[in-house]
Amino acid sequence: MTATRPLRAPVASYDTTRALELATARRWLTAAVVTILCLWVLVPIWLVLVNALSTPAEVSGWPKSFLPSFATDSLAFFIGFRGVADALLNSVTVAAITMVLSIAIGAPAGYALARFDFAGKNAFRILVLMTRAFPLPLLALPLAVAYIQVGLDDTILGLAFVHTMLAMPFAVLITASLFMGVPVELEEAAWTLGCTRLQAFVKVVLPLVSPGIAASAVFAFVVSWNEVFAAAVLTIENRTLTAFLLQSLNVSPLHLKFAGAAVLVLPALLFLFAVRKYLFAMWGIANR
Numbered sequence: 001m002t003a004t005r006p007l008r009a010p011v012a013s014y015d016t017t018r019a020l021e022l023a024t025a026r027r028w029l030t031a032a033v034v035t036i037l038c039l040w041v042l043v044p045i046w047l048v049l050v051n052a053l054s055t056p057a058e059v060s061g062w063p064k065s066f067l068p069s070f071a072t073d074s075l076a077f078f079i080g081f082r083g084v085a086d087a088l089l090n091s092v093t094v095a096a097i098t099m100v101l102s103i104a105i106g107a108p109a110g111y112a113l114a115r116f117d118f119a120g121k122n123a124f125r126i127l128v129l130m131t132r133a134f135p136l137p138l139l140a141l142p143l144a145v146a147y148i149q150v151g152l153d154d155t156i157l158g159l160a161f162v163h164t165m166l167a168m169p170f171a172v173l174i175t176a177s178l179f180m181g182v183p184v185e186l187e188e189a190a191w192t193l194g195c196t197r198l199q200a201f202v203k204v205v206l207p208l209v210s211p212g213i214a215a216s217a218v219f220a221f222v223v224s225w226n227e228v229f230a231a232a233v234l235t236i237e238n239r240t241l242t243a244f245l246l247q248s249l250n251v252s253p254l255h256l257k258f259a260g261a262a263v264l265v266l267p268a269l270l271f272l273f274a275v276r277k278y279l280f281a282m283w284g285i286a287n288r
Helices: 009-052 056-060 073-080 084-115 121-130 136-150 156-180 184-192 197-226 229-234 241-248 254-274 276-282
Strands: none
Touching: 009 254, 056 073, 056 254, 073 084, 073 254, 084 121, 084 156, 084 197, 084 241, 084 254, 121 156, 136 156, 136 229, 156 197, 156 229, 184 197, 197 254, 229 241, 241 254
């Protein structure tokens, strides 16, 4: 008598169905999490813009509308208020200087961490992080005294130095991880073809890490743009927009506060939109 083999097709079919169900559940869970995170970020921005483009009566009234009436009186009054244009220009200037200094200092430091072995390398990496361990209010008084002594108090450059200090740890560590992701063999191959170390860096390494450096620059810009404590303590006449809003809108009507928030948010959003292709390239998303 010939022995019959047990049938395994139903078990295989069950396993395949179960795997498809789990894959579908993971896709739905991922979509739900992404949707929640997007709403978490976009809904407050949308509500700020809606209230900034509404009349004072609509801002204070009830029920609230989810669509703006496109009334620009509040924005026009706020933008025309004395000191707003100068504060906006100061914010852009300080953020731009912070971005340039953070990359100019942080990228070489990140390259050194990624490519060279030296005594105290791990200690240096920890010390870079430790610079953010001290709260800024604790350093405000010594900074103010030192700035008065050297003549940097109430200056754009002095404030940019502080913001650079805040953004520097992230610039160093982000660029270090970027350079570690580029094989050193690529540079060695460029050396054998006659390139110097600088030429190999510019022609081989820099094009590969430029999206990440752009993302690091964006982070430095946002850190400077949103910082308010140092700007409020170290400046009086040359206040940035955040410090100006903190000083001027504390007792202002609600519709002017929304107008100020919109003026503060929109430049950062436009800047992120302008450099989006570098962020997409860093995340492996095709440019659109």
